[in-house]
Amino acid sequence: MTKLIDRVFRQTRHVLESVHPSRDPIFSRIGSQLLRAQSLVRFYYLASMFIAYLMMPDVHTLVGESQTWSFLWPVRWLPMFGDWAIEWVVVGAFVAAGLSFQFPTVRTFRVLFALFFLGAVGIENSQGTMDHSYHAWVWLGICFVFLPDLDRKAPRRAGKMAYLSVIAGTQALVLLFYSFAGFWKFFWGLGPLLQGIEGNFAPRGLAQQLANRILETGTVPLLGHFVITNYWLSYPMFLVLIYMQLVALFVALRPRLHLIWGYGLIVFHMGTWLLMEIYFPVHVLLLGLLFVMSPFRPERWTIREVLCDLPIFGFFIRKLWRTPDAATAFDERAYAAR
Amino acid sequence: MTSFARYRVFRLFPLLVVGFYILVAFYGARFDSRPEIFPFFNWSLFSSSSGDRNEYALLVRSVDGQPLAKPQLFYDMKDTFLHARQRDINVSKVTQELGSALHQNKPQLAYEKRRMIEDRFMADAHEVEYDLVMLHFDPIERLQTGKIQDERVVASYRKAYD
Numbered sequence: 101m102t103k104l105i106d107r108v109f110r111q112t113r114h115v116l117e118s119v120h121p122s123r124d125p126i127f128s129r130i131g132s133q134l135l136r137a138q139s140l141v142r143f144y145y146l147a148s149m150f151i152a153y154l155m156m157p158d159v160h161t162l163v164g165e166s167q168t169w170s171f172l173w174p175v176r177w178l179p180m181f182g183d184w185a186i187e188w189v190v191v192g193a194f195v196a197a198g199l200s201f202q203f204p205t206v207r208t209f210r211v212l213f214a215l216f217f218l219g220a221v222g223i224e225n226s227q228g229t230m231d232h233s234y235h236a237w238v239w240l241g242i243c244f245v246f247l248p249d250l251d252r253k254a255p256r257r258a259g260k261m262a263y264l265s266v267i268a269g270t271q272a273l274v275l276l277f278y279s280f281a282g283f284w285k286f287f288w289g290l291g292p293l294l295q296g297i298e299g300n301f302a303p304r305g306l307a308q309q310l311a312n313r314i315l316e317t318g319t320v321p322l323l324g325h326f327v328i329t330n331y332w333l334s335y336p337m338f339l340v341l342i343y344m345q346l347v348a349l350f351v352a353l354r355p356r357l358h359l360i361w362g363y364g365l366i367v368f369h370m371g372t373w374l375l376m377e378i379y380f381p382v383h384v385l386l387l388g389l390l391f392v393m394s395p396f397r398p399e400r401w402t403i404r405e406v407l408c409d410l411p412i413f414g415f416f417i418r419k420l421w422r423t424p425d426a427a428t429a430f431d432e433r434a435y436a437a438r
Numbered sequence: 439m440t441s442f443a444r445y446r447v448f449r450l451f452p453l454l455v456v457g458f459y460i461l462v463a464f465y466g467a468r469f470d471s472r473p474e475i476f477p478f479f480n481w482s483l484f485s486s487s488s489g490d491r492n493e494y495a496l497l498v499r500s501v502d503g504q505p506l507a508k509p510q511l512f513y514d515m516k517d518t519f520l521h522a523r524q525r526d527i528n529v530s531k532v533t534q535e536l537g538s539a540l541h542q543n544k545p546q547l548a549y550e551k552r553r554m555i556e557d558r559f560m561a562d563a564h565e566v567e568y569d570l571v572m573l574h575f576d577p578i579e580r581l582q583t584g585k586i587q588d589e590r591v592v593a594s595y596r597k598a599y600d
Contacts, residue, residue: 108453112453168553168554168557168558170550170554172476173475173476174476218477221476221477222476222477225476227528227554227558228532228550228551228554228558229528229531229532229554230474230476230479231528232479232481232483235477235479238477239459239477243455246448246451248444248448258442258444258445259444259445261445261448261449262444262445262447262448262449263448265445265448265449265451265452266448266451268451268452269451269452269453269454269455269456270455272452272455272456273452273455273456273459276456276459276460277479277481278481280463280480280481280482281481281482281483281485284480284481284482284483284485284486285485285486287485288485288486289486292488297488297489297490298487298488298489298490299486299487299488300485300486300487302487304489304578305487306487307578308487308488308489308491308576308577308578309484309487309577311577311578311580311581312487312491312493312577313484314581315575315577315580315581316493316513316527316530317513317525317526317527317529317530318513318514318516318522318525319525328578328581349456352452376484377525
C-alpha cells in the first residue's frame with residue numbers, strides 16, 4: 101500500500117511539475133520558504149479579522165430585513181436560538197481570527213475560526229441564492245487547520261516540509277477553482293466550435309457574454325460597451341484567459357509561474373469589474389497572498405525558464421530553445437550537498 | 439509519530455484535498471436537492487456564450503392593482519422595486535432557477551423560488567401580477583436594437599397579501 105501511495109505521489113508530481121524540477125524544485129530553500137509561509141498564514145488571519153468586521157453590517161441588515169431565511173447546513177441549528185445568535189456567529193469569526201493571528205500555532209483557534217467563518221458565510225448565503233465571493237477564503241481557513249505543529253526551537257526538516265506541503269495543497273486547491281472555471285469555458289466552447297456556430301472560441305464570444313450580462317441586470321460597466329463594439333480587442337484576451345484558467349492547476353508545482361499567474365488572475369478579476377461589474381475583492385487578496393507573495397517563488401529566474409515552464413506551450417518553446425542557460429541554471433551539486 | 443513519518447502523511451495533503459474537492463463538487467450535488475453543496479462549487483460561472491440565447495425573465499403586468507400601460511421587465515422597474523434599482527443579480531439567478539424547476543417538473547422547488555421572488559425581490563409592492571417568460575434573442579443585437587426574436591409565457595403569477 102505504501103509503495104502504491106509513493107508511486108501515485110511521484111507520478112502526480114511528475115505530471116504537474118516543471119520538466120526541470122531539479123533546477124528549481126518546489127522545496128528548494130525550505131528555511132526561507134517556511135518563514136514566508138508562516139508570515140502568509142499570520143497575514144491570512146489578520147485579513148480574516150478585517151473581512152469578518154466588514155461582514156458585520158451586512159449580516160445585521162439581513163437579520164433586520166429578511167423574511168426568507170433558507171438556512172444552509174452549517175447554520176441550520178441557528179433558528180433555535182433566535183436572531184441574536186445569527187449576528188454572534190460573525191463576531192465569533194472575528195474573535196477567532198484575532199486569536200489565530202496572535203497565536204498562529206494553536207490549532208484550536210484555527211479550528212474555531214474555520215467553523216465560525218464557515219457559519220458566517222453560510223448565513224450570508226442562506227437567502228436561497230448562492231454568492232461565491234467568500235468560498236475560497238473559507239477553504240483557506242479549512243486547509244490551514246491541517247498545518248502541523250513545529251518544534252519552536254529547532255523545527256526539523258521533515259516538519260518544515262510537512263508545513264509547506266499544506267501550503268502547497270492550499271495553493272493547488274485555489275488553482276483548481278480557476279481550472280474548473282477554465283474547464284467549463286473550454287468545454288462549452290468546444291461544442292459550438294465543432295458545430296461551426298458562435299460560442300466561446302468565436303471572435304464575438306466574450307462580447308456576447310458581456311451583452312447578455314448588461315441586458316440581464318441593466319448594469320453599465322465602465323468598458324462593457326466599448327469592448328462589445330471593438331470585440332477584436334477582447335477576443336485574444338478571452339483566449340488567453342481560458343488558457344490561464346484551464347491550466348492553472350499545473351502552475352501549483354511550477355513556482356516560477358506563481359507570480360505571473362497571481363498577477364494574471366488579479367487582472368482577470370479587475371476585468372470582470374470593468375467589463376461586467378462582477379466584484380470578487382477577496383479573490384484579489386488571496387491571489388496576492390498565495391501567489392504574488394508565494395513562499396515558493398524563486399529568487400532568481402529568467403524569461404526563458406518561465407516560458408519553458410508554461411503548460412502546453414513550454415513543450416514547444418523547449419524544442420526551439422534547447423541550450424540550457426548555464427548562468428541561471430540551478431546548481432544541482434550544491435543543492436545535493438545541503 | 440516521528441517527524442519523517444509525519445511528513446510522509448502530510449505530503450499527500452495536496453492530492454487528498456484536491457481529489458476530495460473534485461469528488462464532492464462534481465458528484466456531491468447528486469445526493470442533495472440543491473444544485474451545490476456549500477462550500478463546494480464546480481465554478482461554472484459565465485461559462486457559455488452564444489448568439490442564440492434563451493433566458494427566463496419576469497414581466498410585470500400590474501402593481502398594487504394598477505395595470506401598467508405596457509408590461510415591463512422587472513429590471514426596468516427601478517422606480518418600483520429596490521432590487522431592480524440595485525441591479526441585484528440574484529433576481530436573475532432565482533428567475534432562471536424557477537424556470538428550470540418548472541421545466542424539470544419540480545413543483546416544491548418552483549414554489550420556494552416563487553416565494554423568494556415575491557417575498558424578497560418584490561417586497562416593495564403588496565400586489566403584483568407578473569409572468570415568467572422565456573426570451574429568445576441575440577444578446578448583441580438586443581443590446582443595440584432592442585430586438586427580441588421570441589417571447590413565450592411560461593407561467594403567470596399573482597403576488598397578493600390578504
